[in-house]
Structure formats: C-alpha cells, structure tokens
Amino acid sequence: MPTMRYFTILTGLTLFLLSAAEDLSQHVDVFMGSEGGGNDFPGATRPFGMVKLGPDLLQSGTDAYSGYLPTGEFSGFSMMHEQGTGGAPKYGTVSQLPLVGNISDPLSNITVARDGTDQGSVGYYKAQTGQGVEVELSASSRAGIYRYNYPIGSVTNVLIDVSHVLPSFRGQGLGQNYKGGNLTIFQDGHYEGQGTYDNGWNEAPDWTIYFCGHFDSTATSNKTYTAAGSAGSVEQPDGEVSSSSGSTRIGGLFTFSDTEVISRVGISWISTEQACDNVDREIPKGTKFASVVDDAVSEWNTKVLSKIKTTSTDETSLSLLYTSxxxxxxxxxNQTGENPGWKSNxxxxxxxxxxxxxxxxxxxxxxxxxxxxxxxxxxxxxxxxxxxxxxxxxxxxxxxxxxxxxxxxxxxxxxxxxxxxxxxxxxxxxxxxxxxxxxxxxxxxxxxxxxxxxxxxxxxxxxxxxxxxxxxxxxxxxxxxxxxxxxxxxxxxxxxxxxxxxxxxxxxxxxxxxxxxxxxxxxxxxxxxxxxxxxxxxxxxxxxxxxxxxxxxxxxxxxxxxxxxxxxxxxxxxxxxxxxxxxxxxxxxxxxxxxxxxxxxxxxxxxxxxxxxxxxxxxxxxxxxxxxxxxxxxxxxxxxxxxxxxxxxxxxxxxxxxxxxxxxxxxxxxxxxxxxxxxxxxxxxxxxxxxxxxxxxxxxxxxxxxxxxxxxxxxxxxxxxxxxxxxxxxxxxxxxxxxxxxxxxxxxxxxxxxxxx
The missing domain is CATH 3.30.2080.10 (GH92 mannosidase domain)
Incomplete structure (x- = not known):
C-alpha cells in the first residue's frame, strides 16, 4: 500500500512548498508496519501528541490494536490510540462516525463498510466509506479536525458515541469497558461531555476523558440519545444526557444539509473546559483543514525528521530511515498540564x-x-x-x-x-x-x-x-x-x-x-x-x-x-x-x-x-x-x-x-x-x-x-x-x-x- 502525499490527494491545499531535500516527510510511509502484526498507527498525529486521530476498524475475532485493520468495517474515527502495541487494544475513545440517511437507532453498534483503500501521509489520513462519504483527518497535539464530504443530495449525519472503545476478542479479560459519562449539546451547536472507561492491556481502573466539539456548519437538527440493554436508542429532548453506569449508553446525532462538514474536537484529561480551550487554541474556528496538515508536516520535519540527514538517494533506504x-x-x-492524578510543576x-x-x-x-x-x-x-x-x-x-x-x-x-x-x-x-x-x-x-x-x-x-x-x-x-x-x-x-x-x-x-x-x-x-x-x-x-x-x-x-x-x-x-x-x-x-x-x-x-x-x-x-x-x-x-x-x-x-x-x-x-x-x-x-x-x-x-x-x-x-x-x-x-x-x-x-x- 503506497503512501500518497497529501498534496496529491487533496485539492485546493495552499502549501508552503519545500524542496524534496527539505520535506523529509515525503519519505514517510504511515502504513509501513500497519499489517502483519506490526500494529503501527497510520492516522494523524504530532510528535508525542495526545491526539492520535484515526480509524477504528471492526472485524470479529481480530483485535485492532491501533484502531487500524486492512479489512473490516468502520465503527468510528476516534481521537485516541496507542502505537504499535500488542497484548490488547487501548483507547479508541472520543469517536465520530459519518452516516447517510435517516438513522432511527443510532446507538445500535452501527458500522459502515470501507470503499477502496485508505490513504495517508504525515499529518493526514483519508478513507472512503461504503455509503460514499469521504473522510479526511488531521490533528494538532490536543485537538483533531475531521472533514467529511457526503454524496450530493444525501441526508448527512455525524454520530457521537460516548461509549465507543476498541474491543478485544482475545478472551484474556483485557477488554475495555464503558463505565458511564455525559453529553450536552448547547444552543450554539457545540457539544461537551466526558466518558469513563476501564481495563485494556494495562488492566487500568476507571479513567475519564473529556471532550469538546464544534461543527463549522450549522446542523439542521441535533438530538441526544440513550440506549439501555437491547431496548434500542431513545431520543432525549433536552439536549443533555448522562449515564452513571455502562449499562446505559449515550450519544448524539447531528444532521446537516451541507455536503461538506468540518468538525473540530479537543480532548482533555482534566475537564471539558480545558478540552474546549485546547481546541480553541490549537484549531480555532475558521482554521483551514489544509493549514492543520501543513503545520503537522512542518512540525514533523523540524522537530523529528531533520534530526538525521543523509546524502543517500535510494528511496527504499530513505523510506526505512524516515518512517522509522x-x-x-x-x-x-506528552501530557504536561494534562495530568489528572496530581498537581506538579x-x-x-x-x-x-x-x-x-x-x-x-x-x-x-x-x-x-x-x-x-x-x-x-x-x-x-x-x-x-x-x-x-x-x-x-x-x-x-x-x-x-x-x-x-x-x-x-x-x-x-x-x-x-x-x-x-x-x-x-x-x-x-x-x-x-x-x-x-x-x-x-x-x-x-x-x-x-x-x-x-x-x-x-x-x-x-x-x-x-x-x-x-x-x-x-x-x-x-x-x-x-x-x-x-x-x-x-x-x-x-x-x-x-x-x-x-x-x-x-x-x-x-x-x-x-x-x-x-x-x-x-x-x-x-x-x-x-x-x-x-x-x-x-x-x-x-x-x-x-x-x-x-x-x-x-x-x-x-x-x-x-x-x-x-x-x-x-x-x-x-x-x-x-x-x-x-x-x-x-x-x-x-x-x-x-x-x-x-x-x-x-x-x-x-x-x-x-x-x-x-x-x-x-x-x-x-x-x-x-x-x-x-x-x-x-x-x-x-x-x-x-x-x-x-x-x-x-x-x-x-x-x-x-x-x-x-x-x-x-x-x-x-x-x-x-x-x-x-x-x-x-x-x-x-x-x-x-x-x-x-x-x-x-x-x-x-x-x-x-x-x-x-x-x-x-x-x-x-x-x-x-x-x-x-x-x-x-x-x-x-x-x-x-x-x-x-x-x-x-x-x-x-x-x-x-x-x-x-
């Protein structure tokens, strides 16, 4: 699966063009080692970034350790993943899933097929769903940006599922669990909330992640839902839902008339207020998707890839070098300032x-x-x-x-x-x-x-x-x-x-x-x-x-x-x-x-x-x-x-x-x-x-x-x-x-x- 540079994939990007010698990110293949047990994370992130925004693929019997699998269906595109691990999956939290059509039961573990081959490069990820939705992702350190392009004339939706985690099928008792949370949709259309989860490979007790999301398009409707057991999703009229246990799932469904929808989300281990501050500071309203990608490429080149230079022109060796x-x-x-356990300088x-x-x-x-x-x-x-x-x-x-x-x-x-x-x-x-x-x-x-x-x-x-x-x-x-x-x-x-x-x-x-x-x-x-x-x-x-x-x-x-x-x-x-x-x-x-x-x-x-x-x-x-x-x-x-x-x-x-x-x-x-x-x-x-x-x-x-x-x-x-x-x-x-x-x-x-x- 060859890496495709984002400027060959995206139209309309205004880039600060670097020469081939300077833009070392052109030698990075984000899919290298993502299959065959390597479990590399191919999504969008920054050096030591808290946000690792990428796809979550679901295939029964197969653990998606970093969220990615070459086969399976999309269960979401989430903000948090680990890199290259075994044992059992961790995170897959703060998730969105673009959907087409009228959705009567949004919290029914919906998955959508993949259409074609995912593409990606440093700071950029692209996938196509079987419903015809083009999904593009990029990230700053503590916030992420989604760009969805829906088929013309379709009913366009984005599902927020607070209970979403990466599952484990290995039967070792290491599967993650949703323990409860809340979600509030405010009058201006932005939403805030939190989810509490446990377990995963390190057998962690309860941990909570907070989120704050904005859409740059105005939703024609937004609804919150709960789902308990097999009763199906129940719409909640006041725009605010909470759950004190994992037996009741919560989520929200946003519907748009636009065929292009931009979503910006911040996360925090401290509070929804800090999650909102993270997204407002790192990807504020009006930020162009292309500029987030550009900034990611620049940061990777400056802080990481330029640390080693060689006169070699052999692309195989250069790809191994810079991808590694x-x-x-x-x-x-790097979670400095985002430590929920204690206060420290x-x-x-x-x-x-x-x-x-x-x-x-x-x-x-x-x-x-x-x-x-x-x-x-x-x-x-x-x-x-x-x-x-x-x-x-x-x-x-x-x-x-x-x-x-x-x-x-x-x-x-x-x-x-x-x-x-x-x-x-x-x-x-x-x-x-x-x-x-x-x-x-x-x-x-x-x-x-x-x-x-x-x-x-x-x-x-x-x-x-x-x-x-x-x-x-x-x-x-x-x-x-x-x-x-x-x-x-x-x-x-x-x-x-x-x-x-x-x-x-x-x-x-x-x-x-x-x-x-x-x-x-x-x-x-x-x-x-x-x-x-x-x-x-x-x-x-x-x-x-x-x-x-x-x-x-x-x-x-x-x-x-x-x-x-x-x-x-x-x-x-x-x-x-x-x-x-x-x-x-x-x-x-x-x-x-x-x-x-x-x-x-x-x-x-x-x-x-x-x-x-x-x-x-x-x-x-x-x-x-x-x-x-x-x-x-x-x-x-x-x-x-x-x-x-x-x-x-x-x-x-x-x-x-x-x-x-x-x-x-x-x-x-x-x-x-x-x-x-x-x-x-x-x-x-x-x-x-x-x-x-x-x-x-x-x-x-x-x-x-x-x-x-x-x-x-x-x-x-x-x-x-x-x-x-x-x-x-x-x-x-x-x-x-x-x-x-x-x-x-x-x-x-x-x-x-x-x-x-």
Whole structure:
C-alpha cells in the first residue's frame, strides 16, 4: 500500500512548498508496519501528541490494536490510540462516525463498510466509506479536525458515541469497558461531555476523558440519545444526557444539509473546559483543514525528521530511515498540564508501552535525538514515583501496568545518569525511586488473572525470593526472566549509587547484579552446548528444553527461550564468556543461534544477540549477522516489520543498525558495527553534531559493508566500541573505510564488563 502525499490527494491545499531535500516527510510511509502484526498507527498525529486521530476498524475475532485493520468495517474515527502495541487494544475513545440517511437507532453498534483503500501521509489520513462519504483527518497535539464530504443530495449525519472503545476478542479479560459519562449539546451547536472507561492491556481502573466539539456548519437538527440493554436508542429532548453506569449508553446525532462538514474536537484529561480551550487554541474556528496538515508536516520535519540527514538517494533506504524516525516519536505522550492524578510543576509523559520493550535501544536513541524531551521524560518518571509510589515499567490512561519482567525503568534512569542527563533532574529522588524498586515488594493488587502470584502492575513482584535467596523460585511466574532482568536492574542501581558517592550501596547492588549466575546450570545442554539460565528451587536446578521453553505470563521464561535469556546480562559479559567455555565456543554458539533459526527478530530479548560477537573480538560477525537481520526482516510495505512495533522498539533497532552503533543500556558503551550510508549527520542539539561517513561500501549497506579501518574524531581507532563521551557528549566524527571482505582491524581492549571485574 503506497503512501500518497497529501498534496496529491487533496485539492485546493495552499502549501508552503519545500524542496524534496527539505520535506523529509515525503519519505514517510504511515502504513509501513500497519499489517502483519506490526500494529503501527497510520492516522494523524504530532510528535508525542495526545491526539492520535484515526480509524477504528471492526472485524470479529481480530483485535485492532491501533484502531487500524486492512479489512473490516468502520465503527468510528476516534481521537485516541496507542502505537504499535500488542497484548490488547487501548483507547479508541472520543469517536465520530459519518452516516447517510435517516438513522432511527443510532446507538445500535452501527458500522459502515470501507470503499477502496485508505490513504495517508504525515499529518493526514483519508478513507472512503461504503455509503460514499469521504473522510479526511488531521490533528494538532490536543485537538483533531475531521472533514467529511457526503454524496450530493444525501441526508448527512455525524454520530457521537460516548461509549465507543476498541474491543478485544482475545478472551484474556483485557477488554475495555464503558463505565458511564455525559453529553450536552448547547444552543450554539457545540457539544461537551466526558466518558469513563476501564481495563485494556494495562488492566487500568476507571479513567475519564473529556471532550469538546464544534461543527463549522450549522446542523439542521441535533438530538441526544440513550440506549439501555437491547431496548434500542431513545431520543432525549433536552439536549443533555448522562449515564452513571455502562449499562446505559449515550450519544448524539447531528444532521446537516451541507455536503461538506468540518468538525473540530479537543480532548482533555482534566475537564471539558480545558478540552474546549485546547481546541480553541490549537484549531480555532475558521482554521483551514489544509493549514492543520501543513503545520503537522512542518512540525514533523523540524522537530523529528531533520534530526538525521543523509546524502543517500535510494528511496527504499530513505523510506526505512524516515518512517522509522516517525514511528519512534508517536509515544510516550506528552501530557504536561494534562495530568489528572496530581498537581506538579514537573513534565508529565505517559503511554509507555513498555520499558521491557524499549530499554535495550529505544530510550538510548531518544536521548541522542531529543535531549530536551528526554530530560523531561526522566523527570516525569521520577514524579510518577513521587505520587504513585513506583516507577512505571508501563503506563497508560495514567495508571502503571503491566510489568513483564524486571523494574526496567531502573535501567532507563541508570542509562540517563551515566550519560550525563542532569538539567533539572533531581537525582537524589531518582535514586530513591530506584531503591524503592529494589527493596520494597509491591502489593499484589489488583490481582492479574494471568499471573496471580505477585504484582504485575509495578515494581518487582518476586523480590522476596530475590532478596532472601539470591534467585527466584517457580512459586513466582516468569522466574528466570525476572532473575535475569532484576540483575540488570541492580546493576543500574550500582551505576547511580557509584555516581552519587553511595559506596556501600554500590557494593551491595554490584554483588546483587551477579545473582543471575545462581540460575546458571552448567549441565543444561542444547545442540551440543552446555550452560543455560534455568528455573531452580531449594533442591537445585530444574531441567528444561532450551529449544522449547519459551513461554508467557505464567511460565519461567517470558516471550523468549533460555537460548535468548542466557545472553541478557551483558554487564557481566566477560564472566558469561568464561561460563560458556571461552571465546571460540561463544562464536560457535552465536553462529548456531542464527544458523538453526533460533534467533527471533520479533522479540526484544534477542535484540542484542547479533552484536555480542564484539565481546569476543569478532566485530566482523556482528556486522554480517546484524545486517542480515536488518536487510532480511525489515521492508517498505504494510507488513514490513518482523513483529509488533512495540512503541517504536523495532524501528529504533533498525535505526541503530543504519547508524552503525549499538547501545549497551546502563553503560556509556556503544558497540561498533557498520553504517549503511556514505554520509549521515545526526543533530545532537545545542549546535552539536555527529558526522558519520564511509568509503568503499556500496552507499546503501547492501554489500561491501565490512569495516577495514575506522577513525574517531580524525584519529585511528582500534577497538570495537566507543563511549558516549567520545562522540555524543560534544559531538564528533566517525570515518569508516568499508570493503567486501572481513579484516582484523581491531587490536584494542574488548568492551567493558563491569560486573566481571
């Protein structure tokens, strides 16, 4: 499904025309990764925008995680969605649906067919309904604009359904519920209201969203309706309806004589007054639809896409580059000033899906590309701890949850600390928040039916075993995953404690970061290799089959096998190499991961595996294996991602591959592999830049990509890693010489393994 630029779709747009080189949004395909399980959101939004305006497709038995499906019928076009997630849908709230004809029962779960193929580009979405209505969408940060064109001579309507949410068909108890709300249509024709909902992937309790809508055409009639059970819709004559429970649905139907209808809607987590202020400020009356699209394109170009420039002219590579940049900036949502939970002068970001997905490489790239926003995000995490008691590992609708493995916000804070994020961050509070994760077991409420043994909402639910035994027994679900990740989390505490001069704490947490070793069974074998992390209890190790032991919420391993999790504690990599039998065996073992089809590019616990050859001085194999994954599993089509985007996790992995570096979270270390392009410039903010050049390659990363030599900041470089201070803190240069065959260009020290020293 090719992306169509909005200026080729819409007639009458007055654009500030940019040259092809400046308008980098022309390389973004908003449908890339929207199918095949990628679940990318293709609708209209702004960087970190609260409004994500797009279609909600209904197809029985199929979850529309971001609202979009390539098939099905439209149940609405709503203001709120997540980006690239799995698990279960979230939001699909503040919805409109254009309808043609006389509507006698508007709250009867009406859907309309799709006609043709949806189209879209940055800041713009277009669809055609089976009733002949053309729907066009655009958005600001906290408001959205709809443009409807109806068939000439038809009765034209817009349905507002307060009870509308994205449903879930997976049967896991994660479906969202409408709990009640209200809707008032005022004499001037605008409407205000609110809806309360619960559940979704993070099992959130009740949350309320407020809305304020205007039509730029005068309605010939407007009516409010209620519907209870199967009794059908009942018209309410006074223009105001409310429901104290989800058993009574409410909505409104606006009818027009115009064939073109413009709708402008603001949302707020605080009040209808603030929702009205948001739409009046961001998309006031008289705003041209085209100008909202133009502003969106300009904002994406200025704030996001221009952060990376390349001289490449290959459209496939440019599309992968700029589409990936786009999708990694959809969430978290910047809700500063829109926090219903507490009043604070700190920034507020939420919609975190999830740090389990993001900590390995996404947050590191966010710091590189968006240092100001990233500092705000760090401050927001700490402020969530101040008021909610724990750092979030995931968060949506202003509630923490669900925690899949460790308390991986600890990794995020440690990474930011060692890379010099200071500004207005209160690091004493940040460290206290990390200590809370490391020492205080969270209450197991509400109980997660898929993992009832301990809390999945925040913190470390399996702390009792971790603190008392130094390992985690099977009485706790996901025991091995948690142990591996708790060790990484404790290493993060060691890093921050060291920097703050807390020497006793630093020693304690460094020792605890080695406790993953207590799950290492040297006698567990698979495919001729010995030694894997396995479940254990007081009686000893529990046998497993590393080729088949990957599991889910109630199992020892979460979403990956022991073949993956045995490599995850890279802060202790030197010791891990020794446990596996030395460098030669490690090479053979990594080769087996790829040759036997064990590697799974859809799963974050395997993100680092292609790059671990650097730890045994085989940088050439890191290059070849990671390039095979990048070029083989990522494509410029609607099914172009190997798995869920996971809030941009997949896209940031690809971006690091293009850059030629890979971050080791919680350390200042970046592993060196090989860049794609002859020239790439990364804007680091404050006038600083990282310039990456290569000679001898094919200029597109398809061949001749082995490193022959490297200069860092104009000086010859002989180690296969570098640090934040080398090229990111103040900017720098990387000059690669590439070639068709591997050569031994490294003679320096191997990457650090701080816990092994």
């Amino acid at each position: 940049l786009y999708f990694m900036h959809l969430i978290p949502t 700190e920034p507020y970001y939420q919609d975190i899906f999830t740090f389990w997905d993001l900590f390995r490489c996404s947050t590191a790239l966010m710091q590189v590309l968006q240092p100001t926003a990233y500092e705000e995000q760090i401050r927001s995490l700490i402020d969530i701890w101040r008021h909610d008691g724990y750092l979030p590992d995931a968060r949506s609708s202003n509630y923490n949850g669900r925690t899949q493995g460790g308390s991986n916000a600890d990794n995020i804070l440690a990474d930011a600390y060692v890379k010099g994020v200071r500004g207005q961050v209160n690091w004493q509070d940040g460290y206290r928040a990390m200590v809370e994760d490391a020492e205080i077991t969270p209450a197991n409420y509400p109980v997660d039916p898929m993992a009832s043994d301990s809390s999945t909402h925040q913190g470390r639910g399996a702390l009792p075993d971790w603190l008392n035994l130094g390992y985690i027994t099977p009485r706790f679900s996901r025991a091995v995953t948690r142990a591996v990740e708790y060790a990484c989390n404790d290493f993060g505490l060691y890093q921050v404690a060291s920097g703050l001069g807390k020497e006793d704490d630093a020693r304690k947490y460094l020792n605890r970061s080695r406790n993953w070793r207590n799950h290492w069974n040297p006698n567990q074998t698979s495919l001729g290799f010995s030694g894997f992390v396995v479940p254990r209890n007081a009686d000893g190790f529990i046998a497993t089959d590393p080729l088949k032991d990957g599991g889910y919420w109630g199992d020892p391993y979460y979403e990956a096998s022991s073949w993956a999790y045995s490599w995850n504690d890279v802060h202790d990599m030197k010791h891990l190499v020794e446990l596996m039998g030395g460098a030669e065996t490690v090479v053979q073992r990594l080769d087996t991961v790829f040759s036997k089809g064990i590697f799974d590019s859809t799963n974050e616990p395997m993100f680092n595996l292609p790059y671990l050859y650097n730890y045994v001085d085989r940088q050439d194999l890191s290059v070849s294996q990671s390039r095979k994954v990048a070029k083989g599993d990522y494509h410029t089509d609607p099914s172009g991602l190997p798995g869920n985007s996971d809030a941009g996790a997949m896209q940031t992995w690809l971006l690091w591959n293009m850059i030629g570096l890979y971050p080791i979270t919680g350390q200042t270390t970046f592993l060196i592999h090989s860049p794609w392009f002859e020239s790439m410039t990364i804007d680091l903010g404050d006038g600083k830049k990282l310039e990456i050049t290569s000679t001898g390659g094919d200029g597109n990363g398809d061949s001749d990509y082995y490193v022959q030599s490297l200069k860092v900041n104009r000086k010859a470089w002989a180690q296969n890693w570098l640090t934040w201070e080398d090229v990111f803190a103040d900017g720098g240069t990387l000059e690669f010489e590439l070639g068709p065959t591997a050569v031994n260009w490294t003679s320096g020290a191997l990457p650090p393994s701080p816990a092994s020293e």
